[in-house]
Amino acid sequence: MANTEYDFATGKIVDLAKRKAIILIGDMNGAEPLVDLLRKSRYRMLGLTSDSAVALELVRKHKAGVIFIDTEISGIDVNEILAHLKRRFPAFNAIMISSKVSKEDIVSVSGLGAVGYLTKPLQEEAIRRGMSRVVL
Numbered sequence: 001m002a003n004t005e006y007d008f009a010t011g012k013i014v015d016l017a018k019r020k021a022i023i024l025i026g027d028m029n030g031a032e033p034l035v036d037l038l039r040k041s042r043y044r045m046l047g048l049t050s051d052s053a054v055a056l057e058l059v060r061k062h063k064a065g066v067i068f069i070d071t072e073i074s075g076i077d078v079n080e081i082l083a084h085l086k087r088r089f090p091a092f093n094a095i096m097i098s099s100k101v102s103k104e105d106i107v108s109v110s111g112l113g114a115v116g117y118l119t120k121p122l123q124e125e126a127i128r129r130g131m132s133r134v135v136l
């Protein structure tokens with residue numbers, strides 16, 4: 001257990017090798033609170049991109065961690081990306097980000113394996129609650 005630590009905030013033992021994050025987001029300016037909180041929480045940032053191919057390549061390379069997926073990036077099918085991630089990389093946790101929330105959207109992404117759903121503009125406390133659901 002040399003590469004683990006006890007996280008007092010969540011009451012969990014954390015595998016530091018899995019404490020990695022990727023952010024797939026359309027509006028880079030809106031990502032600042034998320035990036036700041038991840039850094040404070042000692043996550044290793046693997047990438048911040050609006051390109052789904054880049055995000056999926058990072059997931060393939062690292063195989064475990066958390067990915068934040070903006071549901072409003074034009075040209076991507078969020079359900080398809082999420083289903084692909086959970087099928088090929090089940091150790092990655094997905095948290096969705098959107099400016100609009102509907103019960104149908106939450107049920108849909110939850111059924112595909114998302115562990116959280118954050119609304120824009122991102123707020124630190126909401127991000128913390130979403131991150132508390134991440135299993136590392």
